[in-house]
Amino acid sequence: MNFYADEEGYFGEFGGAYVPEMLFPAIESLRTSYLAVSKTSEFERELRELLRDYVGRPSPLYWSPRLSERYGCELFLKREDLNHTGSHKINNVLGQVLVARALGRKRIIAETGAGQHGVATATACARFGLPCVVYMGAVDVERQSPNVRKMRMLGATVVPVTSGSQTLKDATNEAIRDWIANPNDTHYIIGSAVGPHPFPSMVAQFQSIISDELRDQLLSQVGRSAPDWIIACVGGGSNAIGIFYHFLDNAEVKLVGVEAAGDGVHSGRSAATLALGSPGVLHGSKTIVMQDSGGQVLEAHSISAGLDYPGIGPQHAHLSVSGRVRYEQVTDREALEAAVRLARYDGIIPALESAHAFAWLERRQIPAGAVVVVNCSGDGEKDMATYLSFVEQGGGSAIE
Numbered sequence: 001m002n003f004y005a006d007e008e009g010y011f012g013e014f015g016g017a018y019v020p021e022m023l024f025p026a027i028e029s030l031r032t033s034y035l036a037v038s039k040t041s042e043f044e045r046e047l048r049e050l051l052r053d054y055v056g057r058p059s060p061l062y063w064s065p066r067l068s069e070r071y072g073c074e075l076f077l078k079r080e081d082l083n084h085t086g087s088h089k090i091n092n093v094l095g096q097v098l099v100a101r102a103l104g105r106k107r108i109i110a111e112t113g114a115g116q117h118g119v120a121t122a123t124a125c126a127r128f129g130l131p132c133v134v135y136m137g138a139v140d141v142e143r144q145s146p147n148v149r150k151m152r153m154l155g156a157t158v159v160p161v162t163s164g165s166q167t168l169k170d171a172t173n174e175a176i177r178d179w180i181a182n183p184n185d186t187h188y189i190i191g192s193a194v195g196p197h198p199f200p201s202m203v204a205q206f207q208s209i210i211s212d213e214l215r216d217q218l219l220s221q222v223g224r225s226a227p228d229w230i231i232a233c234v235g236g237g238s239n240a241i242g243i244f245y246h247f248l249d250n251a252e253v254k255l256v257g258v259e260a261a262g263d264g265v266h267s268g269r270s271a272a273t274l275a276l277g278s279p280g281v282l283h284g285s286k287t288i289v290m291q292d293s294g295g296q297v298l299e300a301h302s303i304s305a306g307l308d309y310p311g312i313g314p315q316h317a318h319l320s321v322s323g324r325v326r327y328e329q330v331t332d333r334e335a336l337e338a339a340v341r342l343a344r345y346d347g348i349i350p351a352l353e354s355a356h357a358f359a360w361l362e363r364r365q366i367p368a369g370a371v372v373v374v375n376c377s378g379d380g381e382k383d384m385a386t387y388l389s390f391v392e393q394g395g396g397s398a399i400e
């Protein structure tokens, strides 16, 4: 079974590039050049130095003594929350900014949900002196105000999007509209492993640094280069594909992607795309989409802005259908409890997105003694208001 893209950007039946004609040239130049550009030794050296000296990589692999005891396994956290700007998003953004520069693009646009991708993009644009416009749903502008302030501080223009559900899907539509209007001078930095080919493969390549480091760290910390289990949350799927990447062909490694069930998978308020969706085209690729019987894309709901998306990257759609990765769903409440638990057990406050991955551990499906890695994709500072109101209402009080 092949888990990577073919020439046309298909992962099994999913993927491809479904874009308006106006975007053909921009997508085509990206498709034909990004691999060649990103494989030059000059590019590799510059990216490696940025990831080391600017982002702070490698991100630590941290063994949690108390969670290991709770779950009866050897539990490790891959600490993407410690990256500059507080999440894994910067890994992809720096790679794409270098690609944009090599292609002579002078202006950067992006969409953002939680604001993490917007902050990472605004940061990289400041570093390279590039103008930056970030599209963000008006609802997300409201609930993620610390990140909006950071983007403005960094010199980016934040455009609130008031169409549709005023969240990530609508911000993405607006960014695509901008790119169609400015295809020659602008590069659109997509923030997840979604979109038309070559974006899903390019984003996966830049995020694969996570599993690349993980192999070396496991070897030196536990004496073997592969874990038994890897758990990651899935919005569009970039942190998950990054930590799965180098283990996809090793069937011994069990991979779990955790989607946001919101109020519950069948509550009508969830973002559980793989549980509820069906094949369709969204944001330039064929994938699995939450849609009604008429093909209308449904609104997603999750307490976590970064997982509040009615689609998923095409590679994950394929990994799901092929059975290579198990996708499971946890609710808002389970995620909030898991965030409080991690704070109390390890003194680490995770992003709400990452908290979904930790919440899955409570399902107790891990056999005793297994080596388990959870991707701690981001830092919880942006979610402090949500956490505090949960705790003030008695949430997490049962955590011993």
Ligand SMILES: *Cc1c(COP(=O)(O)O)cnc(C)c1O
Residues within 6 Å of the ligand: 087, 088, 089, 114, 116, 117, 191, 192, 193, 233, 234, 235, 236, 237, 238, 239, 240, 306, 307, 351, 353, 354, 377, 378, 379
């Ligand atoms: C954006 C974000 C996610 C979700 O995006 P993926 O592309 O699925 O990784 C998860 N965690 C954090 C911290 C994020 O900022």
